[in-house]
Amino acid sequence: MATIKDIADKVGVTVTSVSRVLNNRGYISETLKKRVQEAMEELNYQPNEVARSLIRKKSNIIGLIIPDVSHPFFGEVTKYIEYYADKNGYKLLLCNSKLNKLKEKEYINMLKGSQVDGIIMGSHTMDTKDYTSIKLPMVTLDRQITDTIPYISSDNYKGGELATNLLIKKGCKKIAHISGNLHLNLLAKLRHDAFKNVITNKGIEHIVLQTELNGFNYDEYEQLVSSMFQEHPDIDGVFASSDIIAAQVLKECYRIGKSVPQDMKIVGYDGIQLGQLITPGITTIKQPTKEIGKMAVRLIIEQIEGQDVLKENILPVKLIERQST
Amino acid sequence: MATIKDIADKVGVTVTSVSRVLNNRGYISETLKKRVQEAMEELNYQPNEVARSLIRKKSNIIGLIIPDVSHPFFGEVTKYIEYYADKNGYKLLLCNSKLNKLKEKEYINMLKGSQVDGIIMGSHTMDTKDYTSIKLPMVTLDRQITDTIPYISSDNYKGGELATNLLIKKGCKKIAHISGNLHLNLLAKLRHDAFKNVITNKGIEHIVLQTELNGFNYDEYEQLVSSMFQEHPDIDGVFASSDIIAAQVLKECYRIGKSVPQDMKIVGYDGIQLGQLITPGITTIKQPTKEIGKMAVRLIIEQIEGQDVLKENILPVKLIERQST
Numbered sequence: 001m002a003t004i005k006d007i008a009d010k011v012g013v014t015v016t017s018v019s020r021v022l023n024n025r026g027y028i029s030e031t032l033k034k035r036v037q038e039a040m041e042e043l044n045y046q047p048n049e050v051a052r053s054l055i056r057k058k059s060n061i062i063g064l065i066i067p068d069v070s071h072p073f074f075g076e077v078t079k080y081i082e083y084y085a086d087k088n089g090y091k092l093l094l095c096n097s098k099l100n101k102l103k104e105k106e107y108i109n110m111l112k113g114s115q116v117d118g119i120i121m122g123s124h125t126m127d128t129k130d131y132t133s134i135k136l137p138m139v140t141l142d143r144q145i146t147d148t149i150p151y152i153s154s155d156n157y158k159g160g161e162l163a164t165n166l167l168i169k170k171g172c173k174k175i176a177h178i179s180g181n182l183h184l185n186l187l188a189k190l191r192h193d194a195f196k197n198v199i200t201n202k203g204i205e206h207i208v209l210q211t212e213l214n215g216f217n218y219d220e221y222e223q224l225v226s227s228m229f230q231e232h233p234d235i236d237g238v239f240a241s242s243d244i245i246a247a248q249v250l251k252e253c254y255r256i257g258k259s260v261p262q263d264m265k266i267v268g269y270d271g272i273q274l275g276q277l278i279t280p281g282i283t284t285i286k287q288p289t290k291e292i293g294k295m296a297v298r299l300i301i302e303q304i305e306g307q308d309v310l311k312e313n314i315l316p317v318k319l320i321e322r323q324s325t
Numbered sequence: 326m327a328t329i330k331d332i333a334d335k336v337g338v339t340v341t342s343v344s345r346v347l348n349n350r351g352y353i354s355e356t357l358k359k360r361v362q363e364a365m366e367e368l369n370y371q372p373n374e375v376a377r378s379l380i381r382k383k384s385n386i387i388g389l390i391i392p393d394v395s396h397p398f399f400g401e402v403t404k405y406i407e408y409y410a411d412k413n414g415y416k417l418l419l420c421n422s423k424l425n426k427l428k429e430k431e432y433i434n435m436l437k438g439s440q441v442d443g444i445i446m447g448s449h450t451m452d453t454k455d456y457t458s459i460k461l462p463m464v465t466l467d468r469q470i471t472d473t474i475p476y477i478s479s480d481n482y483k484g485g486e487l488a489t490n491l492l493i494k495k496g497c498k499k500i501a502h503i504s505g506n507l508h509l510n511l512l513a514k515l516r517h518d519a520f521k522n523v524i525t526n527k528g529i530e531h532i533v534l535q536t537e538l539n540g541f542n543y544d545e546y547e548q549l550v551s552s553m554f555q556e557h558p559d560i561d562g563v564f565a566s567s568d569i570i571a572a573q574v575l576k577e578c579y580r581i582g583k584s585v586p587q588d589m590k591i592v593g594y595d596g597i598q599l600g601q602l603i604t605p606g607i608t609t610i611k612q613p614t615k616e617i618g619k620m621a622v623r624l625i626i627e628q629i630e631g632q633d634v635l636k637e638n639i640l641p642v643k644l645i646e647r648q649s650t
Binding site for chain 1: 386393394395396397400401403404407408411416417418419420421435439543569572573575576579598599601602603604605
């Protein structure tokens with residue numbers, strides 16, 4: 001394999017000059033740049049990115065910590081983050097925390113040790129001080145940590161309003177909201193707040209359930225939904241905080257013989273691509289996964305480049321009406 | 326931030342001795358090891374993994390190239406690969422090729438430049454020579470490249486047999502197989518071969534359709550399935566090569582008023598977790614995603630450590646019968 005020395009010999013300059021070209025440091029004439037590039041191509045030179053990253057103090061790696069890449073929402077966001085990272089010359093180290101606090105901290109240490117240029121945090125079980133001690137460009141998804149760490153979220157409050165108002169407009173008399181865990185201090189809690197505000201104002205009977213802390217457990221959803229219908233057989237509308245949970249509600253309706261949307265109206269959340277495959281189609285609040293991924297990468301890169309970035313970044317959601325309402 | 330020099334000063338030894346402990350090189354007494362570790366903890370020393378990887382010529386990074394992490398099958402496999410990589414002290418660089426040959430080659434070059442210790446290839450549009458020139462520990466998923474590159478696959482032929490025999494046993498008279506693209510030279514083609522062999526032997530009417538090369542396009546599936554039913558209204562059984570496509574078939578049955586499983590029986594493939602949320606439940610051939618992920622990591626690590634590994638690794642599949650048959 002060709003080395004920098006081989007290129008220097010071929011061009012007839014010093015190793016230092018070649019290194020200057022490779023790392024874009026100091027004064028480099030256009031002629032020299034061109035001759036080095038030609039020699040690199042001729043000799044099929046593969047720069048050692050690891051050595052270069054030591055010199056430049058830049059690894060061009062972004063770390064991503066999410067709960068679980070096999071959850072469709074995070075899978076879609078990860079796809080777009082990787083796409084835009086690659087487009088901007090960055091690589092992506094993927095970490096699945098399974099919403100485990102210890103695991104999150106271990107990953108943070110690993111990413112710092114690996115000299116990543118920035119971290120996108122989409123899993124949030126740690127305390128505020130664990131974040132503020134990271135001291136790397138960072139963006140959080142769906143959680144506001146401090147005034148100084150930029151975050152991206154879709155408009156959860158608006159999403160909660162849209163979902164609740166739709167169920168009321170369609171005539172539901174007793175509505176359940178199945179929320180993610182409210183102790184995690186996520187911005188998704190605003191969906192719950194909007195539900196409570198709207199439904200209390202309109203004086204409509206309602207209940208709120210929340211999922212456990214232990215990640216995305218389909219069996220847990222099944223039990224939660226099943227006992228909800230047993231305890232509250234008069235529920236005629238459900239606003240679920242994910243399409244996965246909404247699909248579980250639909251499945252339970254089939255099982256116990258409730259027809260959708262006649263006896264039961266269902267609204268999900270996220271707008272995952274798989275939602276369009278289920279019949280009847282589940283009405284949902286679509287989060288802009290592509291824009292979230294694109295913006296996360298942009299905010300990391302702008303911080304790496306020393307630019308000031310907006311701290312609060314809230315993207316619009318969209319109501320998609322399908323046959324479940 | 327503490328440096329190796331600070332640790333050396335604290336312990337009262339040379340930088341070289343500390344470096345020997347950090348890199349586990351040469352003779353190190355247990356006492357010295359302990360004292361260095363204590364000093365590291367007291368000074369909150371973060372080893373620079375990048376510098377260490379240059380010294381050890383080992384990055385502890387595995388590269389993973391797949392078509393699309395938001396496809397549920399690849400999302401699940403990726404989750405397990407990351408889990409087992411992390412468990413063994415390896416990090417995962419994620420690359421989504423979208424089944425684009427140029428992109429695959431670019432990723433390979435990027436991964437080599439980043440000094441990854443090995444590559445798990447789950448996307449296969451390149452030619453054989455593109456693989457043999459990589460010269461890094463490698464494992465391929467679902468494609469056999471040469472006799473020297475180990476591959477992992479589930480038992481596609483068996484899966485095809487199970488699916489086809491079940492549809493025949495359930496009384497189907499005209500069966501369609503919707504295959505992935507057969508030009509990609511994937512081992513998944515064996516599902517098709519098994520279908521053809523079984524159905525020809527039994528003398529049952531059948532057709533075969535295949536999807537385009539351009540990745541996983543839900544709109545394309547919709548058109549494919551819709552025109553299949555228009556051209557062949559007498560089809561009463563479908564063996565789809567993914568659960569996603571099977572869900573699309575089910576959706577089309579709802580749309581045109583065919584009842585499942587009475588008028589139409591459907592078998593999918595993969596056994597993705599989301600399959601259990603759809604009603605009626607889709608019968609499927611389950612691939613062991615967890616075992617695939619675990620084995621991929623093990624085969625990479627064994628190669629990194631210089632061990633000989635089995636080249637052909639075929640894992641068992643399982644028929645899961647649900648309401649669609």
